Amino acid sequence: MTEPPLGDPTIPVRGSTEKLVRPFPRTSAVVTTYDARHALADPAAFVRNAWRDLVRSLAISWALHRAGFGSRRRAALFGWLWLIVPPFIAAATCLYFQSRRVLNGGETQLPYALHVFVGVVVWQLLVDALQSPMQQIRGARQVVTRSMLPHEALLLAGLWDVLLSAAIRLPLIVGAALVSGVHPGWSVLLIPAGLAAVIGFGFALGLLIAPLGLLFDDVQRATFLATGLWFILTPVMYSALPSPRFWLNPLTPLLETTRGWLLAPAIAPGFWIVLGASALLLPIAWLAYRMARPHLVETLG
Amino acid sequence: MTRPLIGAAGAEAAPDAILEVRGAWKKFCPNVARARRYAMRNILAELYPTPREPRLRRMERWALQDLSFSVGRGEAIAIAGRNGAGKSTLLKLIAGILKPDAGSIALYGRAAAMLELGTGFDPLLTGRENVEAAVSAFQLGFRERGELIERVLDFAEIGDAFEAPLLSYSAGMRARLAYAIEAHLGADLLLIDEVLAVGDYAFQLKCINHLRGHLHAGGSLVLVSHNVHQVQSICDRAIVLDRGHVVFSGDSVEGMTHLLNMGRAAGGPPERAPPFSPIWIDAIEIDQSGPISVDGPLEILVRCTAREATEAIWCVGICTADNWVCITSMFDKMRRMLPVGESTLRCRVPRLPLAAGSYLLRAAVMDAETHYPLAMYGHEDMGLPFTVDTPSDRFMNLLLAHNHLVQIDAEWG
Numbered sequence: 001m002t003e004p005p006l007g008d009p010t011i012p013v014r015g016s017t018e019k020l021v022r023p024f025p026r027t028s029a030v031v032t033t034y035d036a037r038h039a040l041a042d043p044a045a046f047v048r049n050a051w052r053d054l055v056r057s058l059a060i061s062w063a064l065h066r067a068g069f070g071s072r073r074r075a076a077l078f079g080w081l082w083l084i085v086p087p088f089i090a091a092a093t094c095l096y097f098q099s100r101r102v103l104n105g106g107e108t109q110l111p112y113a114l115h116v117f118v119g120v121v122v123w124q125l126l127v128d129a130l131q132s133p134m135q136q137i138r139g140a141r142q143v144v145t146r147s148m149l150p151h152e153a154l155l156l157a158g159l160w161d162v163l164l165s166a167a168i169r170l171p172l173i174v175g176a177a178l179v180s181g182v183h184p185g186w187s188v189l190l191i192p193a194g195l196a197a198v199i200g201f202g203f204a205l206g207l208l209i210a211p212l213g214l215l216f217d218d219v220q221r222a223t224f225l226a227t228g229l230w231f232i233l234t235p236v237m238y239s240a241l242p243s244p245r246f247w248l249n250p251l252t253p254l255l256e257t258t259r260g261w262l263l264a265p266a267i268a269p270g271f272w273i274v275l276g277a278s279a280l281l282l283p284i285a286w287l288a289y290r291m292a293r294p295h296l297v298e299t300l301g
Numbered sequence: 302m303t304r305p306l307i308g309a310a311g312a313e314a315a316p317d318a319i320l321e322v323r324g325a326w327k328k329f330c331p332n333v334a335r336a337r338r339y340a341m342r343n344i345l346a347e348l349y350p351t352p353r354e355p356r357l358r359r360m361e362r363w364a365l366q367d368l369s370f371s372v373g374r375g376e377a378i379a380i381a382g383r384n385g386a387g388k389s390t391l392l393k394l395i396a397g398i399l400k401p402d403a404g405s406i407a408l409y410g411r412a413a414a415m416l417e418l419g420t421g422f423d424p425l426l427t428g429r430e431n432v433e434a435a436v437s438a439f440q441l442g443f444r445e446r447g448e449l450i451e452r453v454l455d456f457a458e459i460g461d462a463f464e465a466p467l468l469s470y471s472a473g474m475r476a477r478l479a480y481a482i483e484a485h486l487g488a489d490l491l492l493i494d495e496v497l498a499v500g501d502y503a504f505q506l507k508c509i510n511h512l513r514g515h516l517h518a519g520g521s522l523v524l525v526s527h528n529v530h531q532v533q534s535i536c537d538r539a540i541v542l543d544r545g546h547v548v549f550s551g552d553s554v555e556g557m558t559h560l561l562n563m564g565r566a567a568g569g570p571p572e573r574a575p576p577f578s579p580i581w582i583d584a585i586e587i588d589q590s591g592p593i594s595v596d597g598p599l600e601i602l603v604r605c606t607a608r609e610a611t612e613a614i615w616c617v618g619i620c621t622a623d624n625w626v627c628i629t630s631m632f633d634k635m636r637r638m639l640p641v642g643e644s645t646l647r648c649r650v651p652r653l654p655l656a657a658g659s660y661l662l663r664a665a666v667m668d669a670e671t672h673y674p675l676a677m678y679g680h681e682d683m684g685l686p687f688t689v690d691t692p693s694d695r696f697m698n699l700l701l702a703h704n705h706l707v708q709i710d711a712e713w714g
Contacts, residue, residue, distance in 0.1 A: 032412075034397050035405035036326075036355065039347045063437030071425040074466075146416040148396050211344060215337045291347040294400035295340040298329070 039291040050290050053150040061156030083165050084172060087120040094237050106239040114180040118259045119236035121169050122198055126251060127227055129202030132158035133210040145301040151293055159203055166195045177262050187265035194258030201278040207285035211292035215299060250274045319490050319521045320372040324404035327365040327390055328357060335360050355402040364390045365545045377522035379532040379553055381560045382542035388525045392416060392494050410489030418479035418496045424468035428478055431467055435482045449485060457481040477504055484511055494525040509534055529557045530625055561683040580607045582678040585662050585685040592690040595657055599650040603664045605676060607639045612669040617648050622659040624683060628706050636669040656705045657691030
């Protein structure tokens, strides 16, 4: 028996969209093909199709984000209050523990309460971004298994949700600084970029573990445990120690830099490395998710 | 057995094809834990540029085997088959939701999939908000978008409920709205999976008329349906699947006959005995020699088997040959204790008032107390066919010519 051909030269590659040579008067005719070839059989076509779906998903994701926001607002009594309350509670708790000498936060650049407050805001955004991809796909199980909607639309809708919560929390940081007697410098304008870096880092990581998490529930449980441990290792409630081992935590430079921007435009060591790694990780994680997508859908239903 | 090929191979595409399925294979693993492990391996395998020839691993089965067909512009094709035949899997492959394990699918135009009506609807949002979210996939101007939403509203006929949250909608209203959205997105090819079974008769008729209009305008359709009436009224061709194989491909009427015959041939305990049912019907028989004639007697036997002694009542029904209309049902309301093992129930119609023609017999055994059906025969698939002969009579010919079903005695003043 001869070897089977890996592709039919008479049809375009999987998922590709090309102008049709043959006339089809009804619509702008496009050819889409799905076949068994692996994603990397034609990397250029794979990336081109991924980009096409991403562009197509922008408008859809915005509509989904708006619809989801409206829906959640109707189902909740206190709405945005849930975005605001946790950092206040965390700051108050830490202050109490410190006054009782249960917790030693060490010497902090900012007033301790403000230090904790900003730390919790940043940490929450990281966790939201980390969990967003898995939550979005799990929550839309019916959609991903029964509709032609690009998954990017769901993932981006989740990202817009996290960015919105960052936008709501941002004025709180400035307000808390003023209340604490800290007068922010011009570098406060950089804080949105710092929060975006944290969200980008968290989202890339979340996207990378999403295929595993969607296949195996253990991964989700392990993620909860790992984030708990990570919280302890991150200088949210205490000041960053000068030990190089401590700075191996990739969140530390992002958190310290963002927090520091309330006072001065200083960059913590390792900030650019983490930022660069995140920028590299994000497209890799996205393309890896696209490779996994059809196999995930099979197991989802 | 045909060998699965990774890429597509085969003849040149038909010049007016809108869909081409070439040598499509798809496997599945019914074991959840193993399926996830296999999925993990499949994901890692995507990193290799050269795939291996697909083979079944432990506990895997073929859901589809070597499917090839094409759909032309303005053509409607029905995909029929019993549960588990692979119909929905095929539709998901065409929609690009699943990836074939071998072969290829080429779409020459835009497709819209209606695999389940109302997928993605948010119950807390109004009908209008849900429609706005659904049409966002299309880069329309403000005015075009408004017009599209109005057209959807007109088609769905849900009136003021359009501004109410979806959770206040009935299932039929949701189905109307969901169908209206997909129907107005201007796709070249509609992929519909049993969704026309939802909603009332008026809605189904409206959908059928819409689909006929879509076909007339040059659109195409792939319809998964068991419904003989819908398939025959919409589709030109049919493909009948059985355990992932194509067992029939051709004219839709012949396809439905094939499907109904498959149901009849597959009778007996495995098909008719739900896993927890205490009883099933093995067969219906007609216990008389010679032809069945108009106004003549009819002796019916129903043979059933009980797993456990059951007190039951039973009934026999007579349907038109297309299984679409049940002409009458005769109930034996006397409670009978059916012992473990085989039993035979007997029914005699002393004077059959049917007009000459072909009919189907169906039967059901029900719980004596609750009247809940325990076993059914001829309800979901084909019952026992029989023919009522006619004497050569001018009045009888008139009845035949006008498709009369019954003859009722009358007294004339």
